Structure formats: C-alpha cells, structure tokens
Amino acid sequence: MHLTGEDLSHTLLADRLEPGETHVFRECDLTEAGLGGADLGGARFESCVLDGADLREADLDGAVFEGGGGMRIRFDDADLVDATFTGVDLSSARFGGALLTDATFTGCRMIGASLTASRGTGFTVSGCNLTLADLGGCSLRGEVIEGVRFDDADLSGCDFTGATFSGCRLRGAKLIKTVFAGADLRGADLGEPDDATLRAFAGATINPVQAAAILAARGISVL
Structure with a gap:
C-alpha cells in the first residue's frame, strides 16, 4: 500500500493492511488512526500527521519515520527493533513495553515522552529534546549521546x-539510582547538581571547569 496525501484520520486501518506488503504513507493525515497490532514491518511514514495515532502492539521492525509526527502517539508494546525516527515530533508519545533494540532517534522533539518500561538492549538518541521525558529504567550503556536535552527529565534507574x-544538558534531571559508572560527562551541562545528584555521578568523568563550578556552589574556591 502506497498512499500520498490521504486523509486517514479516525480510520481503523489495521484490518486493511495486507500482511507481508511494504506500506508507505507520505504526507497523510493519520490523526487518531487505528493501527494497533498492524503488520508494519519496514513501513515508511514520511511527513505524516500522527496526533493520537494508535500503534500499540504493532510490528514496526525496521520502520522509518521521517518528519511529521504529533502529540500523544501510542507505541505501547510495539516492536520497534531497528526502527528509525528522524526529525519527528514525538511529544508526549508513549513507548511503555515497546521493544526498542537498535532503534534510532535523531533530531526528534520528544518533550514529555514516556519510554519507561520499554524493552531491549538499548537504543540511540542524538540531537533530540527530551525535556520532561520519562526514561525510567532505560539502558543506554556505551552509547554516544550527542546534542540531547534531558532538562527536568526522569532518568531514575537508567x-x-x-x-x-557530548553537547548534552542534564539540568534538573531526576537521577535516583541512575548509573554513570565509566561515563564521560565532560561534554554535558550538569546545571547545579545537589549532593544527591553528585552521588549519582559516582564513577563518571567530568572536566576541571565542571568540578570548579560544583565546588564554587558549595563555597569552595579552586585556585
């Protein structure tokens, strides 16, 4: 199925998709479309409106999302192995229980998104805005994280x-039981970490400027 410019809003589409076929949606309106449980492996979504779209439990293995997006997209329990999201608005999206192994998010707006309880061995995120997002329990072991804003995000248990x-912000992030062992934080804006936050950074590497700022906030001068 190859569709361009179609208004598919509020439409139950899952039963209309032929299994095994590659589906392409280009500049379509998929507002609150019903795609839950659909076979969408390798599908392409190009500049589509996806406000409130239901993709729960969908097979999106290797799917490609480029541009477009919308608020409150539901990816709960979906298979997103090797899926790529580039320049997509994923604000308030829900990924609870989704399989995110080797998924890639690049240049996405993910304010308030929830990735807590997602599954898999890790995903890649770069150039994204994850302000106020919930990543509780996510694994990003060994990842190179570039240009990501985690301001006021919940990173508990990550x-x-x-x-x-590199070029990241962690201002106000919640870091309860977060593990940074062996992490390189020299390219991050740590904000003004309190003592509890500093304990979370145990085992990480910071630079002299960061260390001096942390000490200065506690009335200690570095000469």
Missing part, C-alpha cells in the same frame, strides 16, 4: 555505564 555525553 543505565549510562560507559556512555559518552
């Missing part, structure tokens, strides 16, 4: 072991 942060 595993960043060996990860490298």
Whole structure:
C-alpha cells in the first residue's frame, strides 16, 4: 500500500493492511488512526500527521519515520527493533513495553515522552529534546549521546555505564539510582547538581571547569 496525501484520520486501518506488503504513507493525515497490532514491518511514514495515532502492539521492525509526527502517539508494546525516527515530533508519545533494540532517534522533539518500561538492549538518541521525558529504567550503556536535552527529565534507574555525553544538558534531571559508572560527562551541562545528584555521578568523568563550578556552589574556591 502506497498512499500520498490521504486523509486517514479516525480510520481503523489495521484490518486493511495486507500482511507481508511494504506500506508507505507520505504526507497523510493519520490523526487518531487505528493501527494497533498492524503488520508494519519496514513501513515508511514520511511527513505524516500522527496526533493520537494508535500503534500499540504493532510490528514496526525496521520502520522509518521521517518528519511529521504529533502529540500523544501510542507505541505501547510495539516492536520497534531497528526502527528509525528522524526529525519527528514525538511529544508526549508513549513507548511503555515497546521493544526498542537498535532503534534510532535523531533530531526528534520528544518533550514529555514516556519510554519507561520499554524493552531491549538499548537504543540511540542524538540531537533530540527530551525535556520532561520519562526514561525510567532505560539502558543506554556505551552509547554516544550527542546534542540531547534531558532538562527536568526522569532518568531514575537508567543505565549510562560507559556512555559518552557530548553537547548534552542534564539540568534538573531526576537521577535516583541512575548509573554513570565509566561515563564521560565532560561534554554535558550538569546545571547545579545537589549532593544527591553528585552521588549519582559516582564513577563518571567530568572536566576541571565542571568540578570548579560544583565546588564554587558549595563555597569552595579552586585556585
């Protein structure tokens, strides 16, 4: 199925898709479309409106999302192995229980998105805005994380072991039981971490400027 410019809003589409066929949606309106449980492996979504679209339990293995997007997209329990999201608005999207192994998010707006309880061995995120997002329990071990805003995000229980942060912001992030062992935080804006946050950074590497700022906030001068 190859569709361009179609208004498919509020339409139950899952039963209309032929299994095994590659589906392409280009500049379609999929507002609150019903795609739950659909076979969409390798599908392409190009500049589509996806506000409130239901993709729960869908097979999206290797699917490609480019541009477009919308608020409150539901990916709960979907298979997103090797899926790629480029320049997509995923604000308030829900990925609870989704399989995200080797999924890639690049240049996406993910404000308030929830990835807590997602599954898999890790995913890649770069150039994204994850302000106020919930990544509780996610694994990003060994990942190179570039240009990502985690301001006020909930990173509780996340595993960043060996990860490298470049051009990232962690201001106000919630870091309860977050693991940074072996992580390189020299390229991150840490904000003004309190003592609890500093304990979360145990085992990580920071630069002298960051260390001086942390000490200065506690009334200690570095000469």
